[in-house]
Amino acid sequence: VAGPFLGSPRQLNRRHESDAELLRLPSSEAVLAVTTDAIVEEIAAGLYQQPWLIGWMGVTVNASDLAAVGAEPLGVLMSVTLPADASGDLLEGLRAGIGAAALAYGLPLLGGDTNRGPVLALGGTALGLVRDGRPLTRCGARPGDCLMVSGPVGLGAAHAFERMIRRSTGAVDFRPVARLREGPRLRGLATACMDTSDGLIATLDELARRNGCGFRVTAPIERVLHPEARRTALEAGLPPWLMLAGPHGEFELVFTVPPEHVAALRDATVTDGWVPQELGRVTAEPGVVRLGADPVDTGAIRNLFDEVDGNVDAYLRALMAMA
């Protein structure tokens, strides 16, 4: 619900300045992170079909927003809308997926709400805490900062391509993991952070706008692509960068790190057995995102899916025309 916000003096972020809302708690230096996200269109479009995956995703989309602000998990509440003909298998699958994600993320299931409706929908609200009161936001990147990503990207696009264009199932093993363990490690080191839930290109577009900066991605696309995305692009004869165009992404974290903090970041992450990848640099060109030397019209790509009214074939044609 857009419109004028009746803001809280406790809220640290304005709209879209961070992946989760940030609220200063009274008599404490801690900041509460809270986010609410529902999966409705994804289920309707057939992107997620197995009940287990739907449950897993309902938790994961919210967990990822906590990760991107560097919060430690407090818990999650789930709100499910069930159709009248919901089977026992559907319920069991949802529960199992929600439970597996809650366990994986150390995000206890605090409560929820069940409703009846015409179609299945799953919403969640995740709560986290930033004890030192210094959360990560989308704002703070500076020219010269190193641009990094928490892991390989493009899995979400590969999955969507398989499901929506090829209409095949099971070809891509899609079970993305939110970086809730890794996010808090970035506090004090990263200057800006955002997840890739809308695809890498949309993420870079948003970060560039928020920070009045640009990005130059110097890493070869093939090297940052998830193996499933690389294979999907190869088999379909698509240029690899299409797997970064979204709008269905995964849950890696894109973040910027001042050069003087890169060594400390390596130290902080390697102990977790986690190696963030270098993507490139933050530049002083406002709003310009370059893949190699070539500028990419990230704004146009980001809005394309809405502009073709969600028609996947038209979307792919338009995207190919941009290539």
Add this chain to the structure above:
Amino acid sequence: VAGPFLGSPRQLNRRHESDAELLRLPSSEAVLAVTTDAIVEEIAAGLYQQPWLIGWMGVTVNASDLAAVGAEPLGVLMSVTLPADASGDLLEGLRAGIGAAALAYGLPLLGGDTNRGPVLALGGTALGLVRDGRPLTRCGARPGDCLMVSGPVGLGAAHAFERMIRRSTGAVDFRPVARLREGPRLRGLATACMDTSDGLIATLDELARRNGCGFRVTAPIERVLHPEARRTALEAGLPPWLMLAGPHGEFELVFTVPPEHVAALRDATVTDGWVPQELGRVTAEPGVVRLGADPVDTGAIRNLFDEVDGNVDAYLRALMAMA
């Protein structure tokens, strides 16, 4: 989503022991209250038709859960699902209703999520704080305690009767207010508390089960009924207690107070210009709720609506047969 909870060691309540989930915050004596509630069936059934009322109710159902645990408001997040043909008027009305409620309750709108779906649905998550770490729950009532209610009840049933049985509109002025200002006043005085969102009889049934006690309502029904409910019952030739049978209630608080705290409660509430009404007493008869001298089968009444599969005519006939 029922099923085994993957609990948090920070959570103070078990399922259904309180209207909101209660979470102890680290390095603080404060307790965070959080609740998530969506209105889906109510919209589908035509109970709420004006966009403004839908927005107001989406916030109110969540604010009321905060009130019932005695929490002070921190903020609310809204999750709206819009049909493809949603008009500008619908959006404006929703925003206005949400905004009016946020302002009325001092519950800032922190953020939200918008989705596309086949039908309009509105979910919310409210956050509150209990600074002294001693929230109200549904548990703690003792025989001999005074049974009280924050205001007149039956408005929700009167509205539902007008809409669902008479199929008329506008006859009942339905714009219920959550007791978020009053709830925190009850901390340290009330032993148990719950809102009447499912109707007074369902509330008493739940409190009796939770506390292994009974209730004897000695106040004349006519005196505790909302004027609109009294009028509706009179005009329709229904026994007044039917307006307490729900399952669509309002947002008054039912609570129990030890006799030695009643005077302090009167002092604490009168300064707000608020006079809670005495309903009766907590008794030692486990699970027995009496209206006057007569026991009422509250469990049967509470389950009746589900048993007739939500058929409102069958519901009313079955309820009349119980009278």
